[in-house]
Amino acid sequence: MTSERAPRIAVGPERDPRFERAVVGGGGIPCDFEDTPDALVWTAGPDGFPEVLPSSVKWVQLPTAGVEYWLSQGIVRAHPGVTWTSAAGAYAAAVAEHALMLLLAGVRALPAHLAATSWTPEALAPAVGTLRGATVGLVGAGGVGRALIPMLATLGAHTLAVTRSGRPVPGAVETYPVERIDEIWSLADHFVISATATRDVERLVGASELAAMKPTAWVINVARGDLVDTDALVAALQTGAIGGAGLDVTEPQPLPDDHPLWTLPNAVITPHDSNPPPLRIPAYLEHVTENVTRFASGLVPTAVIDPSAGY
Amino acid sequence: MTSERAPRIAVGPERDPRFERAVVGGGGIPCDFEDTPDALVWTAGPDGFPEVLPSSVKWVQLPTAGVEYWLSQGIVRAHPGVTWTSAAGAYAAAVAEHALMLLLAGVRALPAHLAATSWTPEALAPAVGTLRGATVGLVGAGGVGRALIPMLATLGAHTLAVTRSGRPVPGAVETYPVERIDEIWSLADHFVISATATRDVERLVGASELAAMKPTAWVINVARGDLVDTDALVAALQTGAIGGAGLDVTEPQPLPDDHPLWTLPNAVITPHDSNPPPLRIPAYLEHVTENVTRFASGLVPTAVIDPSAGY
Secondary structure: OOOOOOEEEEEEEEOHHHHHHHHHHHOOOEEEOOOOEEEEEEOOOOOOOOOOOOOOOOOOEEOOOHHHHHHHHOOOOOOOEEEEEEEOOOOOOHHHHHHHHHHHHHOOHHHHEEEHHOHHHHHHHHHOOOOOOOOEEEEEOOOOHHHHHHHHHOOOOOOEEEEOOOOOOOOOEEEEEHHHHHHHOOOOOOEEEOOOOOOOOOOEEOOOHHHHHOOOOOEEEOOOOOHHHHHHHHHHHOOOOEEEEEEOOOOOOOOOOOOOOOOOOEEEEEEOOOOOHHHHHHHHHHHHHHHHHHHOOOOOOOOOOOOOOOO | OOOOOOOEEEOOOOHHHHHHHHHHOOOOOOEEOOOOOOOOEEEEOOOOOOOOOOOOOOEEEEOOOHHHHHHHHHOOOOOOOOOOOOOOOHHHHHHHHHHHHHHHHHHOOHHHHHOOOOOOHHHHHHHHHOOOOOOOEEOOHHHHHHHHOOOHHHOEEEEEEEEEEOOOOOOOEEEEEEEHHHHHOOOOOOOEEOOOOOOOOOEEOHHHHHHHHHOOEEEEEEOOOOHHHHHHHHHHHHOOOOOOOOOOOOOOOOOOOOOHHOOOOEEEEEOOOOOHHHHHHHEEEEHHHHHHHHOOOOOOOOOOOOOOOOO
């Protein structure tokens, strides 16, 4: 494909007109799957994915940010010579907004306010904190983390980022490589876990990490439940070793009905709905338009899947 | 006083060392009240305020944003020739942060999440909204409103401002004069009432305004309880005419124990603690340093009180 000709792009499994408009918006021409498309924009899960792609297809766009299942089923590997992209980054702003909401609600003691049935500022006001001047430890600075940093900055909070490489993350006061992660637990006031979901990172936050935190610290996890030791977290919440936890992901997940996290007053659980279905489609449409624009211009689309890295 | 000499500044009613450090930070010299000060920084309420000020005093700094009581008691008027400043603006960031917290928690359905004791994304996720792409009607663009606009902007929300004059507010997509306020109720997705507390504005939000709003709209009030018709609001919350309300101020205030707002699932009440005591002192210290800096440089301090305007 050259930049001289508008690319022909099939939308599947069905020719959804919203996605065909997104293709047109990026400078592509919608076509049937059988009609020698240059690329395929997929809008559903892996189950109905075609076993054989037309040889004309050079690029496939998948609708999810995490692609573990597509990789483990061998779907990506079965089509050599094709560039695959995920929707990584497309939903980052929604998840970052959710993380900010959980953090603000925690720091400003919203759970205690919602439980009150009487005007008692003398009881509630001393628990109201602020992000202004606070330091937030951001574990993982992928799309979600990078979207969160400017949100924190306009609230007057400072970010300490932790990444694999430790290369400076724009907007962070300081960036630590993951080998130095232990330094942040006593340094930051609050924590947001937004590490990319890969299998080689586990249990970042356990009993000793929780013990190092300030007693007012809130821990927000929007990444993956097993990055936090749930039993150690429950103990820290029960004893007041930390301020609280806001969890969009848990281990086990789904969290069983009788789990103590449901009734702890300083735990806020959202059932992995930081990026719920009604918000996903508009965000994926934007991502499709952007990537079709890049493809039509001969550029590499964003969020290319690297099977060896697992995302 | 000229800019040649560092101003002598008394801190009262007591020589609080934190405030004397703030005076030094602004280039002033702390002194006793009896020792011909150029200015007085007051850290308490009006009750112990001196009836007679030394004739050397040219400026008095008061610790509150609202100064109705100081004005109604005639304290300001009793000292002609003195410049009086309030702490208006000093606490704006804290209140704006609180308004954002209430709005985000409402839009993302946090009250329903906190009430849940089971992992039910199918029930909760459809109620999760976003500020991304949403339009927020901001009624009043004083310190709090102006602090809120950039917070909304980094979340991808657009602001329609309503002010007395209608002069364009920086960062707002559009600014309406108060005479055209009726246009915003059906236009914006959510509302933040942050109007300056003066006595000549009343009942901005009543039954007809609530009826014009979208059924998903959240109304946040961090200004003054009587700007919203409480009975009409309760009715709108009970029938689902609007999405919900987040109230840091109420009418009546304090809200009585048996009031329906305490138990409505889409009402969030915080007992006027958006700017609680623990956050106030650091903010007032910053304000004192800034104003001493201005005074020492021969500039007019910020937040000069205008008795005829009432603030």
